[in-house]
Amino acid sequence: MRIPIQVSEENREPIYHQVETQIKALIVGGKLPPGTPLPSIRALASDLGCSVITTRRTYQNLQADGFIQTIQGKGTFVREMESTRMEKTKQKVVYEAFEKAIQQGKQVGFSKEDMKAIFSTIIKKNFTNGG
Amino acid sequence: MQNLLLQVKGLSKNFNTFKLGPLDLYVKQGIVTGLVGANGSGKTTLFRLLMKLMKEDAGHIQFFGRNWTENESTWKEKVGYAGELLDAYDFLPIKELKKLISPWYPNWNNQQFEYLSKRYQINLEEKYEKCSNGTKKKIDFIFALCHDPSLLLLDEPTAGVDIVSRRKMKEDLIRFMEDDEKSIVLATHTIDEINQLCDEIIVLDSGKIIHSYNKDDIYDNWARVWISNLTQDLKNHPNVIHYELTPPQIVTNHMDELESVLQAEQITSLQVQRLSMEEVLEYIIEYS
Numbered sequence: 068m069r070i071p072i073q074v075s076e077e078n079r080e081p082i083y084h085q086v087e088t089q090i091k092a093l094i095v096g097g098k099l100p101p102g103t104p105l106p107s108i109r110a111l112a113s114d115l116g117c118s119v120i121t122t123r124r125t126y127q128n129l130q131a132d133g134f135i136q137t138i139q140g141k142g143t144f145v146r147e148m149e150s151t152r153m154e155k156t157k158q159k160v161v162y163e164a165f166e167k168a169i170q171q172g173k174q175v176g177f178s179k180e181d182m183k184a185i186f187s188t189i190i191k192k193n194f195t196n197g198g
Numbered sequence: 199m200q201n202l203l204l205q206v207k208g209l210s211k212n213f214n215t216f217k218l219g220p221l222d223l224y225v226k227q228g229i230v231t232g233l234v235g236a237n238g239s240g241k242t243t244l245f246r247l248l249m250k251l252m253k254e255d256a257g258h259i260q261f262f263g264r265n266w267t268e269n270e271s272t273w274k275e276k277v278g279y280a281g282e283l284l285d286a287y288d289f290l291p292i293k294e295l296k297k298l299i300s301p302w303y304p305n306w307n308n309q310q311f312e313y314l315s316k317r318y319q320i321n322l323e324e325k326y327e328k329c330s331n332g333t334k335k336k337i338d339f340i341f342a343l344c345h346d347p348s349l350l351l352l353d354e355p356t357a358g359v360d361i362v363s364r365r366k367m368k369e370d371l372i373r374f375m376e377d378d379e380k381s382i383v384l385a386t387h388t389i390d391e392i393n394q395l396c397d398e399i400i401v402l403d404s405g406k407i408i409h410s411y412n413k414d415d416i417y418d419n420w421a422r423v424w425i426s427n428l429t430q431d432l433k434n435h436p437n438v439i440h441y442e443l444t445p446p447q448i449v450t451n452h453m454d455e456l457e458s459v460l461q462a463e464q465i466t467s468l469q470v471q472r473l474s475m476e477e478v479l480e481y482i483i484e485y486s
Contacts, residue, residue: 074417076471076472077469077470077471079421079453081414081418082417082418108378109372109375109376109378110372112397113368113372113395114394116394116475117413117414117417118396118398118412119397120397120412121414
């Protein structure tokens with residue numbers, strides 16, 4: 068039972084947060100539909116090369132936010148979510164991704180115009196070719 | 199969750215040419231502790247002392263929160279040790295070894311023994327001494343797992359073991375840890391095992407614990423940073439473990455601290471990369 072998550076070598080965010088964000092994105096993007104079983108905290112830690120302390124924290128946060136539920140003796144599963152919440156989370160995931168990209172642009176000293184140009188190039192590239 | 203399955207305080211043992219300890223060790227429930235260190239750093243000696251195969255000069259060992267008197271061996275029923283346990287009877291075939299050892303444990307699970315013997319393709323008719331090193335390791339591993347232990351003490355369990363069996367052992371250990379109530383102390387030289395199994399890492403050097411970490415702290419704190427320029431102050435900074443000039447880059451063991459230094463010295467960080475576990479352990483062992 069593997070899920071497509073990766074811990075970035077270049078991202079300075081704590082691992083638990085990276086994993087949390089990625090699982091949320093997989094859930095709201097429909098890649099992990101409600102009812103999908105998730106790996107145990109031990110198996111996930113092994114796949115990611117982190118400690119169970121980190122994966123436990125990730126699952127606790129996801130559970131508190133209503134994304135997953137743990138059924139005693141059966142395991143952890145993706146929860147059913149109302150569509151309004153789903154929509155909100157989708158917004159948030161994308162918003163955060165842009166936010167991060169712009170922070171990085173600022174870090175290397177790009178101007179607003181530089182970044183707008185890059186943004187429209189990427190949009191063009193992704194949406195003209197049948198996307 | 200934070201129960202201690204094993205607690206060691208001030209443990210020491212003197213030999214003619216080597217001294218172990220004094221060392222402290224805490225093994226929490228639900229946690230796999232990796233024991234890392236060069237050959238001869240004292241890992242096996244530590245296991246021997248824990249298993250009372252050798253008497254300590256000083257110190258206290260508590261299993262499952264209790265002090266056990268010397269004659270009382272009930273704690274051993276809950277400990278699975280894969281080390282040198284079978285060497286004393288190596289002239290016996292494996293099935294005879296089983297007949298000898300299984301009565302020691304009230305919770306011996308014969309089904310488990312048979313399942314694992316098949317899984318690792320052990321020929322039960324073979325004498326232990328005639329088995330290859332890798333096969334001996336697999337047999338040690340099986341014997342450690344068949345009496346429903348709560349704590350595993352594994353001394354390089356996969357040394358010399360073939361790739362497929364290694365993978366199976368890893369799976370079996372993950373399954374062993376699944377209920378979050380058990381613990382493992384794992385001496386290893388294999389980076390994959392540290393990455394895929396361990397939560398905490400203890401580095402042993404010349405009989406002493408020189409580092410003790412949660413694995414994720416290593417990821418969070420250690421990094422390679424490419425910078426605009428390298429100053430003398432930076433080269434001499436205690437949190438700069440290593441530097442290279444072309445292109446200017448440093449290795450740090452404390453990213454937060456380093457960031458404030460860079461800011462104070464007005465040095466730009468161009469790129470930050472986490473270090474692999476292998477790199478970090480090499481730095482720790484080499485520069486300590």
